[in-house]
Structure formats: structure tokens, C-alpha cells
Amino acid sequence: MSNEPIEMSEYEFSKLRDFINEFSGLYFDDGTRYFLEKRLHNRLKLHQFNNFEDYYFYLKYDKGKDEEINAIAEVLTTNETYFFREEPQLNAFAKEVLPEIKSEFEKEGKKELRIWSAGCSTGEEPYTLAILIKQSGLFEGWNVEIFGSDISLRVLQTARSGIYSSSSFRLTKEEYIAKYFEIIGDKFKINDNIKNIVTFGQLNLIDNNKISTIEKMDIIFCRNVIIYFNNDTKKLVTESFYEKLKEKGFLFLGHSETLINISNKFILRHYTNDMVYQKPALTL
Ligand SMILES: C[S@@+](CC[C@H](N)C(=O)[O-])C[C@H]1O[C@@H](n2cnc3c(N)ncnc32)[C@H](O)[C@@H]1O
Known part of the structure; x- marks a missing residue:
């Protein structure tokens, strides 16, 4: 042929x-x-x-x-990603949202934190979140779980291997590379103390049956994913995120993504470093 x-x-x-x-x-x-x-x-x-x-x-x-x-x-699919993408937002996550969550959870005697990186591609995003959590020192002795999901099996294979080339590190501080990666030739392998916090699974964000099997989350990151969807699909996926978040849970979208004309169920919190969507507390 x-x-x-x-x-x-x-x-x-x-x-x-x-x-x-x-x-x-x-x-x-x-x-x-x-x-x-x-x-x-x-x-x-x-x-x-x-x-x-x-x-x-x-x-x-x-x-x-x-x-x-x-x-x-x-x-x-477009699988472009790298460690420490969109720094101001990550600063809001690490310096403002995490301390707030810690003090709220402590009042309730909770020591468990669940985060979902939806559309995680090759895993740089969930591993970045795991590094920031470790760096914060706020959750020692807690049960912290980060779940990375993607529709593509190929990217998940890389994510599970935890091995990256230099192009994934365009915005990573040298000290983090030294502290959290083993350098093997021209590759960088994530340390087990970070890798063990993160699990991966194939999940299509518009497959509601499969999404219904996921446990509720404290924080969802879905960055640079819904830009490829039309408004109907954005609404559907955002509704799933709303369902999957616990009360007062946080939703991080990419910096060019917004819920304007998509959902009015979330409140927009204005932190010093960035703005973040939050599921409101339910009122009886
Ligand atoms: C540009 S990457 C974003 C990676 C990472 N979140 C970031 O911001 O760096 C978009 C990812 O969304 C995934 N994706 C696209 N449609 C999806 C769907 N319906 N369900 C799950 N993942 C999807 C793609 O496979 C791709 O890996």
C-alpha cells in the first residue's frame, strides 16, 4: 500500500x-x-x-x-508538561492553601490529605505537588495521597517510571533536583520518598461511571486540560470535579482557564499569590 x-x-x-x-x-x-x-x-x-x-x-x-x-x-492529545509549571499558582498552593488546610483539618482531628491531578500527562505535576508538600514540612506523619490520572496510557507509563530528561526541568530550582532526584547519565529519577506518595491510573474525564469510583478529594488540579474541550464538556467535567471535592475543597485550573460561563457553584478565593476556586461549605 x-x-x-x-x-x-x-x-x-x-x-x-x-x-x-x-x-x-x-x-x-x-x-x-x-x-x-x-x-x-x-x-x-x-x-x-x-x-x-x-x-x-x-x-x-x-x-x-x-x-x-x-x-x-x-x-x-497534547501532553506538554514540566515540573513546577505556573509558579504563582504553586506558591498559592504551598504557602497559602496548604497551611489553611492544615489548620482547618487539625481542628477536626483529621490527618489525611487527598489530591487528584486530573490530566497529569507524564507525571511532572503530581510529583511537583508531592515535592511541595514534603518541602512544606506541614504534613509529617499524615496520610498524604496524590492520584495522577490521564486518558493516555503512554504518558502514564513515563509517569510510573518517574524517569525524566532535562526538558522537564526548565523551571526547577537546582536545589530541588539535588534533593529529590537521582541523576543517572542524562536522566533524572525521582526519589522513592516522593514516588511513594503518588499513584497513577488511566481515567477518561468524561467517563462518569469510572469517575464515580474515585474517592472524594481535598484538592483537584486540572491544569491545561479543559482548554481542549468545548463548553458542554467543560460543564460536564467541572460538575464531576464539584461532586468529587469535599466541602471547602480546592480546584486549581490552568492560568488561561476559567469557570466563567461554565459553573457558578465555586467561589473564587483571592490569595496573595494567585486566585483559586473553592467548593463552598454546604449550608443546611
Ligand atoms: C497539556 S497536558 C497537561 C498536563 C499537566 N496538567 C500540566 O498542566 O502540565 C493535557 C493532558 O490532558 C490529557 N487529557 C486530554 N483529554 C483527556 C480526557 N478526556 N481525560 C483525561 N485526560 C485527558 C492529555 O492526555 C494530556 O496528557
């Missing part, structure tokens, strides 16, 4: 784009036909299809469809 490009018609584009949106929440607007055509080209070749319509029917009805859906999530 030749490696000639296969053109995607408008009709095929609209079928595939809607299907992808339905299973992943990822939204491809009208200007992205060529992008989708290019990204899916190798999948068609692999299955020896000559046109996108046949591929669409394969995705919809073939017994191998679940595996293929996983495979296209790999080629369509």
Missing part, C-alpha cells in the same frame, strides 16, 4: 470529529480538518483503509474499537 496522503472529506471530518468529541471530550473546530487528517493518517495505513469513512465505521463498530480508541487518544 502506498504512503500517499488520504484526503478527509468535510462529511468524514464532521463524523470523526463528533465521534472523538463524544469519547474523549477533545474538540476539533472547523479549521482543524487538515490536522486531523494528518494525525490519523498512520492509523488508516496500519489498518489498511483507503478512506476515512471506513475508518470511522471501524472505530464505531469493530470488536477492536476500544483498542483503537486508546490508540487515537495517543495521537490526538
Whole structure:
């Protein structure tokens, strides 16, 4: 079979784009036909299809469809991430939110902290949070659990390995690298005392059945994920976060992401370093 490009018609584009949106929440607007055509080209070749319509029917009805859906999530997601991304927000987390949580929980005699990094990609975000918690020294002797999830199995493999190259450290202080990583050749391996706090699992954020099995969280980070969704999906995912947060739990979105026109259920807390969404206390 030749490696000639296969053109995607408008009709095929609209079928595939809607299907992808339905299973992943990822939204491809009208200007992205060529992008989708290019990204899916190798999948068609692999299955020896000559046109996108046949591929669409394969995705919809073939017994191998679940595996293929996983495979296209790999080629369509943007997995860019690095340690200590968006510093002002992390300062709000470490210097303002964590001390507040500690003093609130202590009043209630609680010594357990659960954090979810939703759309964690290769794991730099949940490991950053684990490092900041260790650095804070506030939770020694507590049961701290951080759960990282992503739709892509490939990124989770890297996350679980805890091994990174220098491109993941563009904003990391040298002292943190020395303290929390072992340098092996040109790679950096996260220390076990950080790795042990974090677990990973595959989870599609629009799969409500699977999300219903997750325990309630004190803090959710979902940064640079919902920018790829349309408003309907943003609303659906935000509603899940609301459900999964405990009362007064915190939601950290990416700096370009907002709940304006998406949800009015959260309050926006103005800290010195940044603004953070919070689920209000329930009133009886
Ligand atoms: C740009 S990365 C963000 C990583 C990290 N949160 C950060 O801010 O550095 C976006 C991640 O969201 C994941 N993602 C996209 N759609 C998803 C979905 N429906 N369910 C779960 N993860 C999804 C992608 O696979 C990708 O790894």
C-alpha cells in the first residue's frame, strides 16, 4: 500500500470529529480538518483503509474499537508538561492553601490529605505537588495521597517510571533536583520518598461511571486540560470535579482557564499569590 496522503472529506471530518468529541471530550473546530487528517493518517495505513469513512465505521463498530480508541487518544492529545509549571499558582498552593488546610483539618482531628491531578500527562505535576508538600514540612506523619490520572496510557507509563530528561526541568530550582532526584547519565529519577506518595491510573474525564469510583478529594488540579474541550464538556467535567471535592475543597485550573460561563457553584478565593476556586461549605 502506498504512503500517499488520504484526503478527509468535510462529511468524514464532521463524523470523526463528533465521534472523538463524544469519547474523549477533545474538540476539533472547523479549521482543524487538515490536522486531523494528518494525525490519523498512520492509523488508516496500519489498518489498511483507503478512506476515512471506513475508518470511522471501524472505530464505531469493530470488536477492536476500544483498542483503537486508546490508540487515537495517543495521537490526538497534547501532553506538554514540566515540573513546577505556573509558579504563582504553586506558591498559592504551598504557602497559602496548604497551611489553611492544615489548620482547618487539625481542628477536626483529621490527618489525611487527598489530591487528584486530573490530566497529569507524564507525571511532572503530581510529583511537583508531592515535592511541595514534603518541602512544606506541614504534613509529617499524615496520610498524604496524590492520584495522577490521564486518558493516555503512554504518558502514564513515563509517569510510573518517574524517569525524566532535562526538558522537564526548565523551571526547577537546582536545589530541588539535588534533593529529590537521582541523576543517572542524562536522566533524572525521582526519589522513592516522593514516588511513594503518588499513584497513577488511566481515567477518561468524561467517563462518569469510572469517575464515580474515585474517592472524594481535598484538592483537584486540572491544569491545561479543559482548554481542549468545548463548553458542554467543560460543564460536564467541572460538575464531576464539584461532586468529587469535599466541602471547602480546592480546584486549581490552568492560568488561561476559567469557570466563567461554565459553573457558578465555586467561589473564587483571592490569595496573595494567585486566585483559586473553592467548593463552598454546604449550608443546611
Ligand atoms: C497539556 S497536558 C497537561 C498536563 C499537566 N496538567 C500540566 O498542566 O502540565 C493535557 C493532558 O490532558 C490529557 N487529557 C486530554 N483529554 C483527556 C480526557 N478526556 N481525560 C483525561 N485526560 C485527558 C492529555 O492526555 C494530556 O496528557
